[in-house]
Amino acid sequence: MKIARFSRIGFILAAAGSAVGLGNIWKFPYVTGEYGGGAFVLIYLITVILIGFSIMIAEMLIGYLGRRDGVTSFEELAPRNKNLWKLGGFQGLAGLFIMIFYSVVIGWIFHYVVTSLTHLPATVAEAEATFNTMLNSDVWTQLFYHTIAFIWITYVLTKGIKGGIEKLNMILMPTLMIILLGMFAYAVSLDTFSQAVSFMFTPDWSKIDSDAFVVAVGHAFFTLSLGMGAIMTYSASMEKGSNLVTNAFWVVFLDTTIAIIAGLMLFTFLYQYGAGPAKGPGLVFISLPAAFYEMGIIGNIFAVLFFIALAFAGLTSSVSLVEPMVQYFIDRFNFTRLKAAISMGLFFYLIGIIALLSNIDGYKEALTWGDKNFFDWVDYITAAIMLPLGGLVMAIFVGFVIEKSRVEAAVKPHLGFAFEIWYFSLRYITPIAMFIVMLSLMGVL
Numbered sequence: 001m002k003i004a005r006f007s008r009i010g011f012i013l014a015a016a017g018s019a020v021g022l023g024n025i026w027k028f029p030y031v032t033g034e035y036g037g038g039a040f041v042l043i044y045l046i047t048v049i050l051i052g053f054s055i056m057i058a059e060m061l062i063g064y065l066g067r068r069d070g071v072t073s074f075e076e077l078a079p080r081n082k083n084l085w086k087l088g089g090f091q092g093l094a095g096l097f098i099m100i101f102y103s104v105v106i107g108w109i110f111h112y113v114v115t116s117l118t119h120l121p122a123t124v125a126e127a128e129a130t131f132n133t134m135l136n137s138d139v140w141t142q143l144f145y146h147t148i149a150f151i152w153i154t155y156v157l158t159k160g161i162k163g164g165i166e167k168l169n170m171i172l173m174p175t176l177m178i179i180l181l182g183m184f185a186y187a188v189s190l191d192t193f194s195q196a197v198s199f200m201f202t203p204d205w206s207k208i209d210s211d212a213f214v215v216a217v218g219h220a221f222f223t224l225s226l227g228m229g230a231i232m233t234y235s236a237s238m239e240k241g242s243n244l245v246t247n248a249f250w251v252v253f254l255d256t257t258i259a260i261i262a263g264l265m266l267f268t269f270l271y272q273y274g275a276g277p278a279k280g281p282g283l284v285f286i287s288l289p290a291a292f293y294e295m296g297i298i299g300n301i302f303a304v305l306f307f308i309a310l311a312f313a314g315l316t317s318s319v320s321l322v323e324p325m326v327q328y329f330i331d332r333f334n335f336t337r338l339k340a341a342i343s344m345g346l347f348f349y350l351i352g353i354i355a356l357l358s359n360i361d362g363y364k365e366a367l368t369w370g371d372k373n374f375f376d377w378v379d380y381i382t383a384a385i386m387l388p389l390g391g392l393v394m395a396i397f398v399g400f401v402i403e404k405s406r407v408e409a410a411v412k413p414h415l416g417f418a419f420e421i422w423y424f425s426l427r428y429i430t431p432i433a434m435f436i437v438m439l440s441l442m443g444v445l
C-alpha cells in the first residue's frame with residue numbers, strides 16, 4: 001500500500017492542527033474558570049509535560065513504525081498475540097464517536113460567525129437567551145450548519161493526506177495563529193491583562209480537589225489528541241528518518257501555547273468588559289459575545305474573527321478525528337478513499353443529528369438516560385473511558401510489547417540519556433496515572 005507522505009512542516013502543522021481544537025479555545029478557558037485558575041493550570045501543565053509528552057512520542061512511534069492504519073500497525077508491531085493487540089487499533093472509533101457532537105458544536109460556531117457580523121447581544125442575559133433558543137428549539141439552524149460542517153470535513157478527507165489534510169492545515173493553522181496573536185496583542189494592551197495573568201498563574205490550592213485533578217489530566221489527553229489514533233494515523237505518513245522527539249515537542253508546545261494565549265485573551269476581555277471568568281461551557285457563546293458587544297464596532301470584528309479562528313481549530317481537529325477510520329477502511333477493506341470518507345462522514349453526520357435533537361425540547365426526554373442526554377453521554381463515554389483507555393493501551397504497548405531494540409532505534413538517538421526516563425515513565429508512571437484517572441472519571445474512586 002502506497003501512502004502519500006506529509007512534508008516535515010506539513011506533519012507538524014497537521015498534528016498541531018489536530019491538537020489545537022475546541023479543547024483549547026472553548027474548553028480550556030471554561031474548565032480553568034470552573035476550577036479556580038492557577039492551581040488547575042499548573043496541574044494541567046505538569047501533566048502535559050510528564051505524561052502528555054511521553055505518550056505523544058509513543059503514539060507517534062506506533063504510527064511511524066507501523067506505517068499503516070491503526071489496527072494493522074498494532075497487529076504488525078506485536079511480536080505475539082497479534083489478534084489481541086490489534087484491538088488496540090480500534091481506538092480510532094473513539095474519534096468517530098467524538099465527531100458526533102464535535103460536528104454539532106462546529107455548526108454552532110459557524111452560526112456565530114454569521115450572526116456576530118450584524119448582531120451582538122447587549123447583555124449576558126440576552127446572550128444566554130439567544131444561545132439557549134438555538135440549542136433547545138432551533139433544529140433547522142443547527143441542522144443546516146451541522147450539514148455544512150459534515151460536507152466540508154468529508155470533502156477534505158476525500159482529497160487525502162497531501163491534497164486534503166496537509167493543505168487544509170497549511171492554510172487554516174497559520175491563519176488561526178495570526179488571528180489569535182492579533183487579538184492577544186490587543187488584550188495585552190488592556191489594564192485587565194494583569195488580572196488575567198494572576199488568575200491563570202497564581203495557584204489557589206483551596207479550589208483543587210481530586211475531581212479537579214482528574215479533569216486536568218483528562219483534559220491534557222483530549223487537548224493533545226492522544227489515545228484515539230489520530231496522531232498515530234498521521235504519523236504513518238511521516239517522512240522516513242523523522243525526529244519523533246522534536247515533532248512531538250512542537251505539537252505539545254504549540255498546543256499548550258495556544259491554549260494559554262486563548263485563555264489569557266478571553267479572561268482579559270471578560271474582566272475588562274464582562275462578567276468575570278467562571279461561566280461554564282457557555283463561556284465563549286454567552287459571556288464572550290456580551291463582552292464583545294461592550295467593545296463597540298471593534299467587538300463585531302473581533303467576534304467574527306474569533307469565531308472564524310474557533311471554527312478553523314475545530315475543522316483541523318475534525319479531519320484528524322475521522323481519518324483513522326477512513327485509513328482503516330482503505331487499508332483493510334480496500335475501500336476507495338472517496339467511499340471510505342463518505343461512509344465515515346455519513347456515520348457521524350447521521351448520528352450527530354440524534355445528538356443535536358437530544359438538546360431540543362420535545363425530543364430531549366426520549367433521548368435522555370439517567371442524568372445525561374445523548375449528546376452528553378457521547379462526550380462522557382469518549383472522554384472518560386475510551387480516551388484514557390487508548391492512552392493506557394498505547395503506553396503498555398510501547399513500554400512492554402514492542403521489542404525494546406526497535407523502540408530504542410527510533411527514539412534514543414533523539415532523546416539521548418533521557419531515553420531511560422521516558423521509557424520508565426511509559427511503563428510505570430503513565431499506566432498507573434491513566435488507570436487512576438479512568439477509575440475516578442467512571443466514579444469508582
Ligand code: PFF
Pocket residue numbers: 018019020021022023024095222223224225226228229230231317318320321
Ligand atoms: N485535540 C482536540 C481539541 O483539543 O479540541 C480534540 C481531539 C482531536 C481529540 C483529535 C482527539 C483527537 F484524536
